[in-house]
Amino acid sequence: MSTATVRKRRIRIPYRIAMEPRLEPVPAWMPPLVSLAAVAAALAVGAVILVLVGGNPFSTYAHIARASFGSLGVFSDTLVKATPIILVGLACSLAFRMRLWNIGAEGQFMIGAFGASTVVLAPLLPESTPRPLMLLAMIVAGTAAGALWGLIPGVLKAKLNVNEIITTLMLNYIAISWNYFFIFAVWSEGGFEMSRVFPRNAWLPRLADYAQQVPLFRGLTTHLGLVFGILAAVLVWFVIYRSRWGYEIRLIGDNPRAAQYAGIPIVRNTILVMMFSGGLAGLAGVSEISGVVHRFQGTISPGYGFTGIIVAWLAKLNPLAVVVVSLLFGSLILAGREIQPSGIPKLIQGIILFAVIASDVLLRYRIRLSHVQEA
Amino acid sequence: MQGELCPAIEMRGIVKRFPGVVAVDYVDLTVHAGEIHALLGENGAGKSTLMNVLAGLYRPDAGQITVCGHRADLRSPRDAIDLGIGMVHQHFMLVQSQTVTENILLGLDEPRFFLRLAAYHQRVARLGERFGLHVDPRARIWQLCVGEQQRVEILKMLYRGTDVLIMDEPTAVLAPPEIEELFRTLRSMTREGKSVIFISHKLREVMQVADRVTVLRKGRVTAAGLDKDATSAEELARLMVGRSVLFRVEKAAQKPGQVVLAVDDIHADNDKGLPALRGLSLQVRAGEVLGLAGIAGNGQRELAEVITGLRPATSGRIMIQGQKIENGRTLTAIQRGVSHVPEDRTEVGSAPNLSLTDNLIMKHYRREPIAQGWAISQAAANAWAGDLKQAYDIVAPSIDVPARLLSGGNLQRLILAREIATQPRLLVAVQPTRGLDVGAIEDVQRLLLAQRESGAAILLISEELDELFALSDRVAVIYEGQIAGEMQTEDREAVGLMMTGERRQKRRSEGQ
C-alpha cells in the first residue's frame, strides 16, 4: 500500500453541474414547449450557416413564410406538400412506437406510386372504368405494394432478427431502381423519364375541380389525399391510444420482455406493424401520383420518406401532432425548391432533429448547479 | 497485526444526497487493520451508497475520508484503488466474453502496451494459490460458475494490492458450504493484516464472521463499531429496523387440496443452449406453498419460465389442474390461471415508461370490462388501477405516473397486485423479496400467505433459506436441473448438502 501520498494542491471549484433524473412526470405543457424551443434553436443555427454561405437568413426565412402561408393559393400549395408528409409521418410514428426503425418509408412511398401507376399503365383496368372504381383500385394496389415493401424487412426482423434499419434502407434503393426500370423501359413516353399523363379518371379530385360551384376554389390544387391523411391520423390515434392492439404495440415498444411475459406475440406484431407502416407510406405514394403528379416519373419525392422520420420524432410519435408538424415541413419543402443552395432543407432538417433529441434530455433530467462542501 | 497505530479507514461526517432522498446522513465509520468489519442494515439503509463513496464511485456531498492517518481525496475509483481500497460489488463487474486474466488486468497501467498474456496467466494463478482462490486464468467469464466469478472479483482486488476489501452482499449467490469457504478466505486475508468491510443484511452471517459491527438505518448510524461478542442478534435486529423484528410469520396449518401444478419429467435448455432442466418433476397442491431452494444457476429461472410459458421445454409435460399446457405459450398459461411474479422487476415485470394503469392491466386487459371488443375502455382501466393502488398501498402521486418512478417496494406491490388480482390458481414467485426493506418484505410475505389461505397453489423460488422455511409447507431443493430432495422439516444442514449436490434423496413415488 502506498504510504503518505502528498497530493498536489489542485484548484478546486466548489461547484458541480449535475444532471439529475427527474422524479416526477413533467407537466403536460413541457414537451411541446421543448420541441418548439428546439425548432427555434435549429432555425437560429440554420440562420448562422446561411450567413456563412453568403445568404441572408432573414430574407430567406421571410421568403419561406410568405411562400408557404402568404395567401390562400400558397397555403393550398403548402397543404399539398404536407399531405404525403402526414401519411409518411404517421407511418414512421407507428413503427417507432414499437421501436421498429422504419427508415424505408421513401422506398415504400415509391413502390406505392408504382402500384397505383400499374393499375393505369399496365393497364389493369380499362380506361373507361368509372372514376371511383379506378381510384379505389389504385389506392388498394398502392397501399398493398407499400405493405409488401414493409412486410419484407418485417419478416426478416421478426424471424431472423435482421437489423431493420439497414434492410428498409436497402429496399429504398431497390425501389428506386425498380421504378426507374419501368419508367424508362416499359412505360416511357417518347424516351423521356416519365410516362404518359394519366387519364382524368385516374386523378384524385381537387378543390379546383369545383371552381364552378365555389369560385374561391379556383386554382387550388389541394386534393383528396389530404382527407386520407387526416382520416389516417385519426385512425392511428384511435389504434394507438384506445385499442387493444395499440396497447400491445406500446408495451412491446417500451419493454419487449415484459410484453412477452404478458403473453403478447412479438413476431406477429412486428410483421403487422411493419405492414401497416409500409401501407401508409405506400398510400402517400398513391396520393402523390394520383393527386399531384398525374404521371409515373422518377422525381416524385424530395425525400418525403426521411422528412417523415423527423416529423414523427418532432411530434413525439403523437398522430395528431404529426398533422401539425407536417404543415411546418410542408412549407419548408415548398419554399425549399426555390432556395439555393439545395442542401439547405436537408441541413435544416438535420439541425432540427439534433436539436429535438438534444432537448429531450431536459425532459428526462434536471440540470442543477450544486455547491460541494468538504468538512 | 491487529492493534496497529492507525485505523485503516476513517470516514467522518459523510453525506450523500440523491434527488428526493438523503441516502447517507452524516455517517462516521472507523475500520481497523486486520479486522472483518460488518456494515449491517436493511435494504435501502445506505450501506452500499456509503461504500461506493469509499470506493471512489460516488463523490460525497460533505465529509472527509482518512486512510491510515492521511487525508484522502477520492475523485475516482482509481484514487481509491491507489490507496488500497477495493470493492467487490453485489452484481459482478466482469466482462463476460473476456478471460479471467484480462478482467484482472483491466484498467491497470501495466502491461504498458502489448498484452503478453502468458506471463500474466501465471501471476494470476500464483496469486490464487496464495489465498486459496482457485480459478483457471484462461477461462472466459461466461464459462465460470457464480462462486468462481466471485473469486475472480476478489482476485482482481488482491492483484491491485488492496488492503481494504469491501464486499457487498457476497453471500447472496452462494450455497452454505461455499459461504464457509468464503469466510475462511476472508480470515486468511485478515491474518495478513488486510481489512474486510462486509456489507450484509443477514444477521446470522454477520454474527458468524464479523469482528465488529456498524449498523445503519435510514442513512444514519444506530450503532458504531460494536464488538460482535458484546451484542446479540435481537439487539442488532432492533438497531437495524427500530423495532423487534418478527422472525416468524404467522402460518396457519392447512390441509392442501387437489394437485394444481404437475411438472412431469421436464427437460429444457438455457440461453446458451445447454441443458438446464434434466428430467425435473414436482407437484404443488391448492392451498400449499412449495418452496424451491437452490443456488442460482441450477435451473430455477428456467423452471419458472417453462411453467409460465416463457420458455419451451424440449420434452416432458406441464399440467395445470389436470390439463396439459401447450409448450411455450405464455398466453395459455395466463388464461389457465397461472400468475408469475418474476425475478427481474424492471426488465421483465414492468414497462418503465408506461403509466401505472398500463402496467396494472397487463394481465387483465383482454377481459371485460376493460376490453370492449377491439378497444380498451380507459375509464374501466383507470377504475381498476385506482382500486388496486389503494388496496395494495402503492405509493405514487397518481395512476398516470410512469412505473420507473416507483421505488423497489412499491413496484413489487404493483406486480403482486396485478398478479393476485386475477385470482390465480397457481402463483409462481421468484425471489419476491429481494432488495426490499423489512416493511415491504413483511407485506409481500403476508400477501403470499393470504393467497395460500384462499386456496392458490404457490411455487416460491427463493435464495433466502429463512424465508423458504418460514413460508413453505414443503421445501424442495433443485440441483443441476433436477430435484435433489424434498423436506418438510427445517433441516438446514440437509438442505445445504443437497444444494451443493453432496446428497441426494431417492425419488419418491407420486401421489404421496
Added chain:
Amino acid sequence: MDPSIILHSGIATGTVLLFATIGELLCERSGILNLGVEGMMLMGAMSGFGVAVSTGSPWLGLLVAMLVAGLVSLLHGFVTIHLQADQVVSGLSLTFLGTGLSLIFGEGLSKAGTISLLPSFGIPLLAQVPFFGPILFDNHNVLVYLGYLFTPLVWFYMNRTRPGLHLRAVGEHPAAADALGIHVYRLRYFYVCVGGLLAGLAGATISLAVSPGWFSEMTTSGQGWIAVGLVIFAQWNPLRAAVGAYTFGALRRLILDLQGPTSLLGVRNPFFYNPYLGFFLQMVPYAFTVIVLILGSREAARKRIGAPAALGLPYVREERG
C-alpha cells in the same frame, strides 16, 4: 470481363468500404452506434475534393476531409454520450446534417475542375508474383496499400494491446471498466471521433483516388449504409470486415462489366441489348447487403456471440442509491 481486372478494381473500390466499415466497427466496439457514416463520408468526399481543388494538394485535402468528418461526428458523440439521446435517431440526424452540409458547401464543386490525384504506383518485387501480384500490388493508389496495412494493425490493436482491451471492455461492460478507473466517456468520445475520421478518409478515398470528382449524393450512393451492414456481417472483427469490403468492391465492378460485352459465356448478353436491365444490376449491391445481413444475423444467433453487449445503450453511472 477479365477476372483479374475485376479483382483489381474491386480492391480499389473495396478500400473505401474498408475504411468506413472499420471506422464504424471501432465506434461500435466502444458501445456507440453511429448511423451517420453516409453523411460523414459525403462530408469527407466533398471537403477533400474542395480543398484539393483550391489548394492544389490532394494530401491537404485528405487531411482536411478526415478532420472535418471527425469533428462533426463529435456532435453525435455529445448527444449520445452526455445527453444520452437515442443513438439511432442521433445517427440519422448526423446523416441529414452531413449530407446537407456537403451539398451546400459542395455547390458548384463538380464543375470546379480537375485535381491532381493522390499518387498511384506499384510495389517492385511483389507486383511480379504470378496472378496475385498485378492484382494486389500493381498500379494501386497509395490509400489501397494503406488499407492493406490497416486491417491487421487494427486487429492487433484490438486484441493484443492494452488500449484494445479497454476498448472492448467499454463496449461490453462499461460499469466494470468505470469501476476500475477507465474513463468510459472519454474513450467513447475518442472512438466516435475515430469512426468519423475514418469515414472521412473513406469519402476522400472516393473523391481523391478511386472515382475522383464530386457528384453530390451520387458520390457515395449509399456506401455508408452498406458499411454499417458490413460491420454486422464482420461480427465486429476487422479481418472479416476486410473480406466483406473487398468482396463488395469486386461485386460493384462485376456489375459494371456485365453490361459491357455483347455476349456473356457464349450467350447474348441481355444487359448489352437492353441497357435498361442495368437497373436491376444496380439493385444487386443493396440486395446483396440484405443477404449478407441475414447470414451474419443467423451466424450470430447460432454462435450466441454478437454485438458488443452495451452497444446502443447509454452509460450512466448508477447514481440512484
